[in-house]
Amino acid sequence: MKSFRQELQLALDERQKNALFRRRRTLYSPQGTEVILDGQHVTSFCSNDYLGLADHPDVVEAFHQGLNKFGAGSGASHLVSGHLVPHELLEQELAAFTGRSAALVFSSGYMANVGVLTTLLDNNDVVLEDRLNHASLLDGGLFSGARFKRFAHLDTAALEKKLSSIHDARRKLVVADGVFSMDGEIAALPELIRVTSNHNGLLMIDDAHGIGVLGKNGGGTIAHWQEQGAKIDEDNLQILIGTFGKAFGASGAFVAGSEELIETLIQFCRPYIYTTAISPAQAEAVRASLKIIQKDNWRRQYLAQLIKRFRAHCEDLGLTMIPSSTPIQAVVIGDVSKTIQASEQLMHEGVFVSAIRPPTVPAGTARLRVTFSALHTESQFQKLLDVFEKYAHCWVEDASE
Numbered sequence: 518m519k520s521f522r523q524e525l526q527l528a529l530d531e532r533q534k535n536a537l538f539r540r541r542r543t544l545y546s547p548q549g550t551e552v553i554l555d556g557q558h559v560t561s562f563c564s565n566d567y568l569g570l571a572d573h574p575d576v577v578e579a580f581h582q583g584l585n586k587f588g589a590g591s592g593a594s595h596l597v598s599g600h601l602v603p604h605e606l607l608e609q610e611l612a613a614f615t616g617r618s619a620a621l622v623f624s625s626g627y628m629a630n631v632g633v634l635t636t637l638l639d640n641n642d643v644v645l646e647d648r649l650n651h652a653s654l655l656d657g658g659l660f661s662g663a664r665f666k667r668f669a670h671l672d673t674a675a676l677e678k679k680l681s682s683i684h685d686a687r688r689k690l691v692v693a694d695g696v697f698s699m700d701g702e703i704a705a706l707p708e709l710i711r712v713t714s715n716h717n718g719l720l721m722i723d724d725a726h727g728i729g730v731l732g733k734n735g736g737g738t739i740a741h742w743q744e745q746g747a748k749i750d751e752d753n754l755q756i757l758i759g760t761f762g763k764a765f766g767a768s769g770a771f772v773a774g775s776e777e778l779i780e781t782l783i784q785f786c787r788p789y790i791y792t793t794a795i796s797p798a799q800a801e802a803v804r805a806s807l808k809i810i811q812k813d814n815w816r817r818q819y820l821a822q823l824i825k826r827f828r829a830h831c832e833d834l835g836l837t838m839i840p841s842s843t844p845i846q847a848v849v850i851g852d853v854s855k856t857i858q859a860s861e862q863l864m865h866e867g868v869f870v871s872a873i874r875p876p877t878v879p880a881g882t883a884r885l886r887v888t889f890s891a892l893h894t895e896s897q898f899q900k901l902l903d904v905f906e907k908y909a910h911c912w913v914e915d916a917s918e
């Protein structure tokens with residue numbers, strides 16, 4: 518009989534054999550566009566710090582001030598005694614920023630998604646999820662005990678067909694990423710709203726990668742569509758999730774929606790209730806990020822230029838790109854080993870781009886995930902274009918396999 522440790526080792530060996538073994542790399546510098554990774558100086562196109570706020574002086578200073586004023590830890594969960602003034606103010610500011618009645622701060626996006634889904638759904642309900650939704654949304658849907666249905670990626674006709682076949686559910690909750698984390702595509706909110714409302718469903722959008730990045734003032738995927746004339750409000754998109762770990766440059770998350778939604782979460786959401794509140798200093802840092810997000814439109818405009826130029830370059834090189842106008846740019850190579858090799862080739866040239874493979878993305882779609890930051894300089898960007906030019910011929914063949 519195998520020991521516990523032998524059993525574990527067997528599964529680890531299997532993962533290694535399938536080229537799916539993951540290794541953590543250690544950063545010896547702050548997050549940024551030039552980092553020290555496992556001792557090597559590299560130019561990074563591999564973080565979600567899209568606006569370059571993770572090491573912004575105002576955000577760092579707000580953290581310091583928060584520490585001086587409120588100490589290091591919140592000391593308790595929100596419902597016990599850990600809800601401090603910075604949390605309260607942050608929630609009010611997030612509600613105003615998103616144009617929703619109320620907002621609630623969570624310790625992480627994973628917890629917010631699992632918390633919302635398990636609080637609102639049970640086995641009387643149906644949850645319908647885009648096939649490429651983030652793992653936390655899929656997990657939340659599964660943990661909730663609701664009937665779980667996935668629809669083809671971005672395919673609202675497929676969603677409509679599934680919705681039409683449901684006659685016996687208390688709630689039908691449609692869930693999608695606002696910007697898909699591994700593809701960079703923007704969800705078609707007007708279509709999702711139309712189909713969901715037609716079938717008396719509810720809509721939840723996780724805008725982890727859209728908040729701060731899309732819309733003139735960083736309002737995210739909702740603002741992106743509203744600026745094109747779409748009517749989106751709490752009655753047709755009931756649940757909005759945002760995270761602080763990406764454009765905000767910090768960590769944590771929020772849910773925004775009606776007063777009733779937020780009060781329900783405060784009363785019943787276990788991942789909200791039974792955990793220590795984020796540190797008040799961190800909430801102060803997030804408040805500082807929110808100010809910058811709303812005023813520094815140049816960060817979004819600059820990103821848009823980089824994205825456009827990068828896509829044109831990759832298309833000239835014959836690379837397979839997923840359509841995306843966001844800072845997440847996926848270059849599909851297909852084969853897992855070749856994708857890892859591509860990432861290693863780039864690393865050899867001092868350029869850090871991550872290889873994303875199954876199960877994070879569907880089998881056969883392993884890819885390089887390039888992410889841009891508003892802090893990438895022209896010379897860093899040029900370096901990326903040059904190394905892509907040097908190696909693209911190795912990757913093109915595989916994309917057509």
Ligand SMILES: Cc1ncc(COP(=O)(O)O)c(C=O)c1O
Nearest residue numbers: 625626627651698725760762769
């Ligand atoms: C779309 C999406 N939702 C939720 C999360 C989880 O957020 P957090 O990192 O705050 O747990 C992530 C990534 O981390 C994500 O990409």
